[in-house]
Amino acid sequence: MEVIVPDVKTEPDLEASGRNIPVNSRQRSSATLSSFTGGHNKISAIHSSSTGNHSHHHSIASSASLISSSAPQSVIQSPSVIQSASGQLQLPKGNVIFVKQNPSVIQTAGGAIQTVQVVGSPHSDESLSNDGIDHPDHGRPSDKRRREILSRRPSYRKIFSELSGAEISGDRGDSASTSESSQDADGGGIVIGNAQYPPGVVKVIPANALGLGQIPSAEASNVPAAALQTITMTNAGTAGGTIVQYAQSQDGQQFFVPVAGSLSGGQHGHPDEANKKREIRLLKNREAARECRRKKKEYIKCLENRVAVLENQNKALIDELKSLKELYCQQKTE
């Protein structure tokens, strides 16, 4: 029997290639919103080293080779084909195994075909090569050019929903609704201290986007001033204006709220307006980046789990084959 995963592409480079490109040296914001864990907390076999050019795909690649390791041809139809150490293997919903010929080779006890799919991203960055590209800056293609070369990958949300039947937790539907509800539950905007912010103007961004805690809801509007920590934004191009405060409610929930007065007024065309808009954009983007990274980790974890499942499955199949072979030889000698 052959269980073959065709074209098991390793996950596309999480970092296409990290080389030094002169970018406007950006000032590092002093607003470090989460504690730094630092160092060697390796989260996965897929490293995304931004400085090095190492793209490791250990887990995925090795699993692929494992899976495609072919066994002698035979068809196994047994309720116990797929077993894990703890008994029957439970495959995540929506998974599909690519079998070379007959998809019904693998059968579960119920007769239903449990399938596992290892899907390479439709877009792969593997084609990216630095050779032959104009390198305007220190041997690198310009940012724009590079982005043209790189085909954009579908979002993790998309990949997730494709892989697992749209049952990803905390996708946009969830997070959006929760964060929205934290501010606009009654449609009346946000009240922070004495300041009232109209709906749509201010967003309270849950700091638990990184899994720091539960999303605050109504409490967000009544944050005791003592619980607020001011974050001084010292980004380039701003006058060091503080526009947000880092709030922590009594039950440990964390979120950001604007400093009273920093957003009020709505003076159109005011010089500060642009800065404030920019600060808000940066803040939102900062949060978005965090969320994106969190999703990325989740996605990688999911892939790793999948690898583990497939490895177990492969092992079980090999064992099964071995025992059947022995049985066959035994009967032959008799």
Place this chain on the structure above:
DNA sequence: GACATACGTCGTCACGATTT
């Protein structure tokens, strides 16, 4: 201890995708 290296994380920019 000083230094180099590897790695993880961050904020930011850019830009395509999606929503309004």
Place this chain on the structure above:
DNA sequence: AAATCGTGACGACGTATGTC
């Protein structure tokens, strides 16, 4: 069409580890 979101890419930085 404009606004917003999501994410790849980048440099900067902190920490851990290894070497001297």
